[in-house]
Amino acid sequence: MRRSSVQEDNEDVRRYWNQEACGTARPIVGEVPELSREWFERIESYRYELEPFIHSVAQFTRHHGQRMLEIGVGAGTDHLQWARAGLDCHGVDLTERAIEVTRARLALYGLTSHLRRIDAEILPFPDQSFDLVYSWGVIHHAEHPERIIAEVRRVLKPNGLFIGMLYGRHSLVALKLWVKYGLLRGRPDRTLADVVAHHMESPGTKAYTIREVRELYAQFSQVTATPVVTPYDRLRLPAWLTQWLPARWGWFICIHAVK
Numbered sequence: 001m002r003r004s005s006v007q008e009d010n011e012d013v014r015r016y017w018n019q020e021a022c023g024t025a026r027p028i029v030g031e032v033p034e035l036s037r038e039w040f041e042r043i044e045s046y047r048y049e050l051e052p053f054i055h056s057v058a059q060f061t062r063h064h065g066q067r068m069l070e071i072g073v074g075a076g077t078d079h080l081q082w083a084r085a086g087l088d089c090h091g092v093d094l095t096e097r098a099i100e101v102t103r104a105r106l107a108l109y110g111l112t113s114h115l116r117r118i119d120a121e122i123l124p125f126p127d128q129s130f131d132l133v134y135s136w137g138v139i140h141h142a143e144h145p146e147r148i149i150a151e152v153r154r155v156l157k158p159n160g161l162f163i164g165m166l167y168g169r170h171s172l173v174a175l176k177l178w179v180k181y182g183l184l185r186g187r188p189d190r191t192l193a194d195v196v197a198h199h200m201e202s203p204g205t206k207a208y209t210i211r212e213v214r215e216l217y218a219q220f221s222q223v224t225a226t227p228v229v230t231p232y233d234r235l236r237l238p239a240w241l242t243q244w245l246p247a248r249w250g251w252f253i254c255i256h257a258v259k
Contacts, residue, residue: 010094010119010143016202017141018095022074023047035104044077050231054078057254058134058163060085066131069155071120071148072138076102079113082134089113090130092120121147128157135164137252140206149216153259162220162257167200169193169207172233173251213253222258 028046032038048054058078064086073079073091079102083089091113093099099117106113118124121144133152139145145166152162168174174192181199182190196207208216213225229250234242 010121013141013143013202013204014094018097021095021098021101022137023077024075024101035101037108040075040077040105040108043075044080047077051252053228053254054136055081057165057256058136063087063132067129068132068134069123069125069130071133071135071152072141073098073102073115074138076105078134078136080105080109080111083111083113084109087132090125091115092118092123094119120151123151123155125155127154128160129155131157131160133160133162133164135162137165137167139164140166140208141202141204143204145206146216150219153219156259158259159221160259162217162255162259164255166213166216166253166255167196167205167207168227168251168253169196169209169212170249171207171227171251172237172245172249173200173230174207176236208253210248210253213255217255217257220257220259222256224256226254228252228254 023043023046029039029042032042058081060081067088068082068090070079070082070089070091073093075098079089079091083106091102092115093102094117096117099115102113103115116124121142133156135152139148142148156162169192174196177195177199178190178192181195182188193207197204210225210227214223217223227247227250229245229247230252233245233249233251
């Protein structure tokens, strides 16, 4: 499988995301007090306006009563939906900041979760612990995503379900990065994987083809990998063009995998 030339490790990734939990940047939250109800509501509104398909992929309420683990809780927005839907929630994240923010998010609504700051390449749970594991846009930031996926399978019960998203390499987002950091800088030899690894969020970010996603989840009994065109793909493109974009050019690959 194609790998980035960036020699990142999970400590570099942790430092990057510990500065600011995903989705909590100042342009999103404005000047409202941090960790206030309005601060969280702005984060939630922004997330689901840009990515409304999260609800149809996750189908939060369908899993009521199940024991669920989220890998990479971020600002706790999706984690709140799982808790509201009546699941027995557990969450892990590489950063202290995400755990702090998610705990505060749930507390505002009188909800709780078992939250731990750990590296998901080694999950501290027994085999067959969960009915459901969820991870939206997180695993591709790890140094060894394949180790996390192996751990996901280990902690899932028989016929347990993984729901998540990984970045797609054959996408308009990756192509625009290549134009900006490759073609326009006289480096057309740079690969899509290389520009994503160096110029998308934390160091060493990975993006996959559909075939590579299926290879990552090859030990699961059933795998569905569905590309989705996102607002990030459409950004700065004329509206008349974006309505014709095929789904296979989408930046997100949504995944359902059954153990």
